[in-house]
Amino acid sequence: MNIDARSDVLKVEGLKAGYGEENILHGISIRVPRRSIVAIIGPNGSGKSTLLKSIYGLVSIRGGSVTLFDAEEKPVSLVGKRSNAITALGMNMVPQLANVFADMTVLENLQMGSLPARHKYAERYERVLDALPLIKGMLSKRAATLSGGQRQMVAFGRALMSDPSLLLLDEPSAGLAPMVQEEIFSKTREINALGVSILMVEQRARQCLAIADYGYVLEQGRNRLEGTGAAMIDDPEVIRLYLGGGKKSAA
Numbered sequence: 130m131n132i133d134a135r136s137d138v139l140k141v142e143g144l145k146a147g148y149g150e151e152n153i154l155h156g157i158s159i160r161v162p163r164r165s166i167v168a169i170i171g172p173n174g175s176g177k178s179t180l181l182k183s184i185y186g187l188v189s190i191r192g193g194s195v196t197l198f199d200a201e202e203k204p205v206s207l208v209g210k211r212s213n214a215i216t217a218l219g220m221n222m223v224p225q226l227a228n229v230f231a232d233m234t235v236l237e238n239l240q241m242g243s244l245p246a247r248h249k250y251a252e253r254y255e256r257v258l259d260a261l262p263l264i265k266g267m268l269s270k271r272a273a274t275l276s277g278g279q280r281q282m283v284a285f286g287r288a289l290m291s292d293p294s295l296l297l298l299d300e301p302s303a304g305l306a307p308m309v310q311e312e313i314f315s316k317t318r319e320i321n322a323l324g325v326s327i328l329m330v331e332q333r334a335r336q337c338l339a340i341a342d343y344g345y346v347l348e349q350g351r352n353r354l355e356g357t358g359a360a361m362i363d364d365p366e367v368i369r370l371y372l373g374g375g376k377k378s379a380a
């Protein structure tokens with residue numbers, strides 16, 4: 130389907146945000162069409178995590194707009210809202226670091242993920258286990274005892290327990306062995322096929338663009354390039370900057 134023909138689930142316009150005195154994002158604009166996968170790539174320190182955190186209410190917004198559209202396409206401004214309220218509105222995030230409660234069991238992690246949306250717990254629990262069958266066998270294990278890939282699956286499960294229509298993923302493949310990275314990318318695609326829109330930041334630019342409907346390149350807190358995932362993979366400038374040896378920004 131032509132990506133331009135879809136309505137948006139998220140629209141960010143002219144977003145400015147930062148820490149302390151310093152501004153990090155200098156007017157970022159992106160959109161996430163409903164049920165799509167959108168990739169954000171860019172060099173270290175370009176503001177990718179800051180972008181996801183400000184969308185999810187973890188970094189305060191200093192300018193611009195962040196709008197989530199509900200199932201009836203009614204716009205809701207996320208500016209000034211806290212993460213818990215944002216989760217309840219249908220958006221959740223798997224952060225770059227510390228994305229599971231290490232001292233809790235897998236089951237407790239899933240239960241924690243369910244807190245902002247209390248209704249139909251049993252139904253959501255069944256759906257999450259169906260989507261992530263791998264975690265069925267580890268429900269009573271402490272998250273700290275799991276491998277990196279297993280932990281990432283639990284982090285996905287925890288986020289899915291809130292029944293999000295949009296999931297933000299910050300470098301889900303980071304620090305994982307190549308085969309496990311492949312599992313993370315294919316699982317991301319499966320979750321998307323269940324109807325969840327995905328906005329993901331990745332260092333593995335080529336693999337991420339390969340599953341993305343659309344991609345954005347950030348540089349120093351600004352939009353640098355954008356295009357469909359397929360067009361970006363073939364774009365000489367993207368290749369030069371990020372895909373050259375296939376490993377430049379991935380090392």
Ligand SMILES: Nc1ncnc2c1ncn2[C@@H]1O[C@H](COP(=O)(O)OP(=O)(O)OP(=O)(O)O)[C@@H](O)[C@H]1O
Pocket residue numbers: 148153171172173174175176177178179180
């Ligand atoms: N909590 C913080 N306090 C102050 N400055 C921060 C904080 N977090 C990030 N920064 C700064 O903001 C800038 C952007 O950081 P950010 O983490 O958003 O980049 P990134 O694109 O996600 O990088 P990476 O690829 O390394 O994850 C960097 O200069 C960083 O040092």
Ligand SMILES: [Mg+2]
Pocket residue numbers: 177178179225299
């Ligand atoms: Mg980051």
